[in-house]
Amino acid sequence: MAQGSDAVERHQATATRLRGEIQQLVKQAQVLLHGEPDARRPSAPRQPNPRRTEREQELEQALEKADWFRREIKRMRQELDSRDHLSAGPADPRERDPMRLYNILVDKRRELEEVQHCSLGLERSAKAQRKAEAAQSALRPEVESRLLRAKKEVEVQKRQNVKLQADRLKLSNARKAAEEDLRSDGIDLRREAALLRPPKPPGGGNPAAAGQAAMEEPPSLRQLRSNVNILREAVRQDERRHRAALKADGVEVDFAALHVQGLQKTVAEREAEIAKLRGVVGGGGDEMRNRPQPGPEVQLSERSEGAAEGNRSSDGGDLEEDEAEEDAEEEFIRRHRNGPSYEDEEEEDRIDS
The missing domain is CATH 1.20.58 (Methane Monooxygenase Hydroxylase; Chain G, domain 1)
Structure with missing residues (x-):
């Protein structure tokens, strides 16, 4: 044991x-x-x-x-x-x-x-x-210091690039908004420049009288006179366009009437030939009996001829009026450029009436 x-x-x-x-x-x-654990330095990553x-x-x-x-x-x-x-x-x-x-x-x-x-x-x-x-x-001290400086510079460049990209985005949006405002303002300016005309210098072309009248006349009155002239010119242009449109309609009506008249003449000739052929076939008595009478087509042709004559006469009058209106407009433009006087304004009002 x-x-x-x-x-x-x-x-x-x-x-x-x-x-x-x-x-x-x-x-x-x-x-x-x-x-082995070493608290003095951190362990480097190993491959x-x-x-x-x-x-x-x-x-x-x-x-x-x-x-x-x-x-x-x-x-x-x-x-x-x-x-x-x-x-x-x-x-x-x-x-x-x-x-x-x-x-x-x-x-x-x-x-x-x-x-x-x-x-x-x-x-x-x-x-x-x-x-x-x-x-x-292991790296040499100078190489390690250069590496640290390069890393710091890269970080600074990255931050600057981010900041510059943000500023670029803001500036691009602001530039687009400014270009849009400029485009709209340019369109409005061109529209107003097309409508507005230079105001008439008062004083009948005399610089001293014009300067005195400009000093005496208030700006609101000058603006109103300029607006009135612009409206008169716009009304005159609209009337001329209206007369031109009416003239074009009249020409179309005349052309249609002439075309109908030619067709009616052709129909009448064909009816006459048919009547002759019937007379030859049926004899002399039948020829007198079957002679064609002027029907509604011939009467319509005569009416169309009368309407065409009336339109031509009215067109002649319209042409004369258009020529007179164009002469008056040229005279108005010439006087407006040379500085019309108050007598010219009265003459212009008379022409417009």
């Missing part, structure tokens, strides 16, 4: 030592995997290395094996404790054999040594890789 208790204590001491070794291996693996990736995979496998060994040791320890409590006594040597557990622990120790050897190789490779990365990413 004392021999069994000594074997149990020996196994527990071995398990405790193995647990400490496993914890040391786990810490070394974590240091290899994540690097993935294929060899390092393979080493990390091997290290993960080693950690998994160590974890599995830890679980196995714990399970075996629990099994050993349960066997000590539930064993029937020294009569069962197979269940109380201490060498079986010792052999298992020796095998596990051998596997742990292999894992430790692999972890040492991984540690050396990781240290060499960290040195190479530090040497690769």
Whole structure:
């Protein structure tokens, strides 16, 4: 019984030592995997290395094996404790054999040594890789200062570009609104310039009298006189257009009347030929009986001829009136340009009436 208790204590001491070794291996693996913590400087981003990736995979496998060994040791320890409590006594040597557990622990120790050897190789490779990365990413002080200045200038340029784009958008909208206002004002100005005429200088063309009359005459009266002249000219132009439209209608009516008259003459000639043919066929008496009488078509032709004569006479009168009106308009424009007097205004009123 004392021999069994000594074997149990020996196994527990071995398990405790193995647990400490496993914890040391786990810490070394974590240091290899994540690097040594350094609070003085932040860890720089590292580029993935294929060899390092393979080493990390091997290290993960080693950690998994160590974890599995830890679980196995714990399970075996629990099994050993349960066997000590539930064993029937020294009569069962197979269940109380201490060498079986010792052999298992020796095998596990051998596997742990292999894992430790692999972890040492991984540690050396990781240290060499960290040195190479530090040497690769290290910059000279002047290069680093130039890089910082370039980054600051790029940031300033970006902010200025954003601000300039916003100002450009605002100015483009304002320019479009100003162009639209200018276009509408130009259209209104051209319309008013087409309607307005320069006012008549008072004083009959005499500069002294014109200046005196301009000083005596109020601006509202001059504006009213200018508006009256504009309205008179507009009414005269409308009347002339109206007479031209009436003249065009009369010409169309005359053309239609002449066309109807020609058709009526053609119909009368055809009827005369038919009557002659009937006279030749039926004899002299029948010819006198069948002679055509002037029908409503001939009477309509005579009426159309009379209407055409009347229209021509009225057209002649209209032409004379148009010529007189054009002469009066030319005289009005000439007097308006040369500065008409009050007598000219009275003469213009008489012509308009």
